Amino acid sequence: MNGTYDAVVIGGGMSGLTAAITLCNAGKTVSVISKGDPVCCLSTGCIDVLNGTERPLKGISELPFGHPYGFVAEDLIIEAHEHFLKIVAEGKIPYTGSIHENRQIITPLGTKKTTCLVPKTMEYSEYDGGDYVHVISFKGLKDFYPTYIMMRLENTGCSVFDAGISSTIGIAEQFEDEHFRQTFADWILRQNIPDGKITLPAVLGIRSSLSIYDDLSRRTGRIFFEIPTLPPSLPGIRLFNCLKNALIARGGQLYWGSEIASVEKLGTIIEGVTLKNPGRVARVQGKAFILATGSFISGGLFAGMDTVHETVLDLPVYYPENRKFWFKEDFFSRGHEIEKAGVEVDASFRPMADVAFKNLFLCGSIIARSEVMKYGCGHGLAIATGYAAARSCEGFIK
Amino acid sequence: MNFDFQHCIRCTVCLENCPVFRVNPDFPGPKQSGPDSQRFRFDGETSVDQWIVLCSQCKRCEVACPYGANPADIILREQLDYGRKHCRSLVNRLFSNVYLLGKLISLIAPIVNKLISIKFIRRIMIFSGISDYLVLPKYRFHTIKRSWPWKGSRKSKRRVVFFYGCYLNYNRPDIGRKIRDLFSSMGFRVVLPRQVCCGLPALGNGDSATARRMAKRNASILVKYIDKGYDVVYSCTSCGLMMTKGYQGILEIESGKKIAENTYNIHEYLLKLIDEGFLDLEFKAVEAKIAYHIPCHLRALGIGYPAVMLFKHIPGLEINVLDDSCCGLAGTYGFRKKNQETSYKLGVIASKALKETGADFIMADCGACRLQLSQLSGMPARDPAEILFDSLKSTMNL
Numbered sequence: 001m002n003g004t005y006d007a008v009v010i011g012g013g014m015s016g017l018t019a020a021i022t023l024c025n026a027g028k029t030v031s032v033i034s035k036g037d038p039v040c041c042l043s044t045g046c047i048d049v050l051n052g053t054e055r056p057l058k059g060i061s062e063l064p065f066g067h068p069y070g071f072v073a074e075d076l077i078i079e080a081h082e083h084f085l086k087i088v089a090e091g092k093i094p095y096t097g098s099i100h101e102n103r104q105i106i107t108p109l110g111t112k113k114t115t116c117l118v119p120k121t122m123e124y125s126e127y128d129g130g131d132y133v134h135v136i137s138f139k140g141l142k143d144f145y146p147t148y149i150m151m152r153l154e155n156t157g158c159s160v161f162d163a164g165i166s167s168t169i170g171i172a173e174q175f176e177d178e179h180f181r182q183t184f185a186d187w188i189l190r191q192n193i194p195d196g197k198i199t200l201p202a203v204l205g206i207r208s209s210l211s212i213y214d215d216l217s218r219r220t221g222r223i224f225f226e227i228p229t230l231p232p233s234l235p236g237i238r239l240f241n242c243l244k245n246a247l248i249a250r251g252g253q254l255y256w257g258s259e260i261a262s263v264e265k266l267g268t269i270i271e272g273v274t275l276k277n278p279g280r281v282a283r284v285q286g287k288a289f290i291l292a293t294g295s296f297i298s299g300g301l302f303a304g305m306d307t308v309h310e311t312v313l314d315l316p317v318y319y320p321e322n323r324k325f326w327f328k329e330d331f332f333s334r335g336h337e338i339e340k341a342g343v344e345v346d347a348s349f350r351p352m353a354d355v356a357f358k359n360l361f362l363c364g365s366i367i368a369r370s371e372v373m374k375y376g377c378g379h380g381l382a383i384a385t386g387y388a389a390a391r392s393c394e395g396f397i398k
Numbered sequence: 399m400n401f402d403f404q405h406c407i408r409c410t411v412c413l414e415n416c417p418v419f420r421v422n423p424d425f426p427g428p429k430q431s432g433p434d435s436q437r438f439r440f441d442g443e444t445s446v447d448q449w450i451v452l453c454s455q456c457k458r459c460e461v462a463c464p465y466g467a468n469p470a471d472i473i474l475r476e477q478l479d480y481g482r483k484h485c486r487s488l489v490n491r492l493f494s495n496v497y498l499l500g501k502l503i504s505l506i507a508p509i510v511n512k513l514i515s516i517k518f519i520r521r522i523m524i525f526s527g528i529s530d531y532l533v534l535p536k537y538r539f540h541t542i543k544r545s546w547p548w549k550g551s552r553k554s555k556r557r558v559v560f561f562y563g564c565y566l567n568y569n570r571p572d573i574g575r576k577i578r579d580l581f582s583s584m585g586f587r588v589v590l591p592r593q594v595c596c597g598l599p600a601l602g603n604g605d606s607a608t609a610r611r612m613a614k615r616n617a618s619i620l621v622k623y624i625d626k627g628y629d630v631v632y633s634c635t636s637c638g639l640m641m642t643k644g645y646q647g648i649l650e651i652e653s654g655k656k657i658a659e660n661t662y663n664i665h666e667y668l669l670k671l672i673d674e675g676f677l678d679l680e681f682k683a684v685e686a687k688i689a690y691h692i693p694c695h696l697r698a699l700g701i702g703y704p705a706v707m708l709f710k711h712i713p714g715l716e717i718n719v720l721d722d723s724c725c726g727l728a729g730t731y732g733f734r735k736k737n738q739e740t741s742y743k744l745g746v747i748a749s750k751a752l753k754e755t756g757a758d759f760i761m762a763d764c765g766a767c768r769l770q771l772s773q774l775s776g777m778p779a780r781d782p783a784e785i786l787f788d789s790l791k792s793t794m795n796l
Contacts, residue, residue: 167413248721253702256697257462277658
């Protein structure tokens with residue numbers, strides 16, 4: 001258990017896994033410590049690079065000074081996303097889209113959501129108005145109401161299939177079975193659906209979504225696309241599993257379900273961390289550490305009544321000082337000030353000088369001023385900073 | 399009263415990881431049967447609990463939960479409560495005492511092995527609630543217990559208690575002996591003291607009294623050795639989980655903490671000794687392609703995947719690590735007729751993934767996993783210790 005690694009990544013979300021995989025590719029020994037499954041599992045699985053603009057890269061260049069995207073050179077952002085596309089293609093959940101251009105997909109409410117890269121199962125989700133869209137739902141399925149979609153799109157129809165199980169995960173597991181797919185395809189052919197696209201909640205399989213998607217298209221001769229659902233979200237699970245398995249295949253070690261109990265520091269160097277285990281203290285040592293614990297929802301930051309602190313290393317956190325200014329009046333309005341909270345880093349993704357852990361690198365939404373909700377840049381920022389921090393870390397280890 | 403449930407934010411990460419929820423529509427998943435229902439149990443209100451027994455206690459939800467709500471623990475406590483309030487079925491009573499059963503059967507092993515294959519006897523077994531989709535494991539007369547209880551010099555610096563567990567003892571004593579011989583040839587003094595079942599099957603069948611009795615018995619024996627400077631080593635991951643987490647947790651055994659601090663997984667232990675410089679092993683090549691099925695309880699131990707780390711030293715091995723699926727058998731869970739369908743479906747899912755790797759054989763730390771997966775996939779299944787033995791036998795004169 002006294003493992004010693006080149007790099008130890010704390011946090012197993014998008015940014016942590018991206019960093020870990022990047023380091024593995026560079027031939028480093030890596031371990032990932034995670035308290036549990038990340039927020040990625042609950043996400044739509046789509047990669048939002050920067051919403052609210054048509055050209056994400058141009059939008060990034062116009063972001064206010066201090067945003068973490070600013071620490072990553074444009075070439076590196078592009079490289080990071082190409083790297084991501086390669087990994088997901090290897091993991092048999094290929095993504096469509098280009099970082100140069102945003103696209104819009106249909107949400108379970110029938111509204112449109114801007115995003116950038118989407119799984120192939122959502123490739124045809126772009127609604128170009130007027131075209132017929134047929135919505136398929138499943139009997140007893142909660143949290144997916146075709147009526148919402150039909151109210152907002154013009155030319156639609158709907159049918160309901162009885163899959164014998166009423167959870168998205170249960171239905172997805174059914175789709176893994178070939179006989180079930182045949183029954184489903186036959187049923188679709190019997191529905192006499194007018195020409196146009198067919199959409200269904202994201203339930204096309206857990207492990208082999210690509211082959212299920214292709215198989216359905218082949219059996220019915222129709223164009224399908226998935227609509228991401230509320231959690232539990234299959235596209236999120238697929239994305240997480242793909243990244244996790246990519247890491248395992250590259251020899252990365254996982255300490256899953258493990259919380260950090262204490263950190264061993266020697267001057268400006270972090271030597272190791274110990275994990276909360278029921279008995280003996282478990283130590284994980286590393287030459288370098290990457291902190292990718294995320295923001296409030298992932299538990300990387302914790303807000304008290306008037307203060308915000310960082311939960312693993314107790315790094316100094318930047319946050320708007322007076323609680324009065326933390327929130328906007330309207331909960332649903334974008335850009336609550338508290339979103340700016342995080343750890344300030346320098347251009348090499350180390351925490352700012354006065355903390356000065358030489359072998360610590362940060363990535364993802366724990367970095368101050370990332371404002372992921374405001375800018376709509378969650379996964380994109382995670383990929384870009386994860387990749388860049390790993391590069392910086394790699395240079396340090398050498 | 400356990401207040402862990404208050405940590406739950408209902409994010410559904412546990413649902414995403416629950417194997418039973420995927421294939422059994424009757425089970426509402428760990429969120430609803432764990433933290434959600436606990437709110438009602440709190441004030442003595444009766445919650446609808448009959449589905450509580452459908453949980454297989456694989457602990458995947460516990461590993462996945464990022465907020466420390468411990469759904470599996472909440473459910474287990476409720477299962478025990480259910481066991482106390484309801485009349486437990488014959489099969490539950492039988493399986494709580496798998497240890498005694500094994501003890502009896504091993505005495506007349508050749509006869510029982512014959513009897514089990516007779517159709518009429520099978521029918522009686524099915525009638526009493528034992529599932530019939532698996533061929534029951536063969537019992538052995540020459541159990542580990544009846545063989546040499548210690549090996550190696552009294553003067554050895556490393557002294558080890560080997561906790562072999564019921565499956566190795568009654569069904570695969572050959573693996574137990576290999577481990578004993580490996581240890582002694584490494585210069586350890588190995589003792590195999592009198593020991594009873596770890597208590598996990600009793601807990602799984604709702605019998606906390608029996609479980610506690612067994613745990614106390616083991617604890618009194620193990621503590622005596624630990625005080626004399628022995629380390630406890632286990633090879634069965636479920637026994638290990640029970641001894642490190644269960645004894646000091648749910649069973650509240652006094653010396654539980656001491657046992658947890660001195661108990662090691664076999665591969666974790668060897669890695670530790672290699673790190674400490676105590677061992678310098680010369681691994682010989684084993685030419686094989688292995689599909690390594692990670693048992694759920696190994697994940698729950700929070701020690702990473704030590705066999706993967708250790709086997710990096712063995713030349714010629716190609717290991718595919720698969721940790722996304724539960725084998726479905728979950729100890730005695732799948733041997734109960736009521737759970738047969740769930741277990742079978744999960745087993746098919748897991749073995750399909752293993753077959754797709756194109757490996758020569760399956761490797762798994764847990765005897766139950768091996769039993770289920772080798773029968774459902776038709777591939778041979780081996781214990782990691784056997785591979786280790788193969789790699790070391792020529793250099794260690796075994």
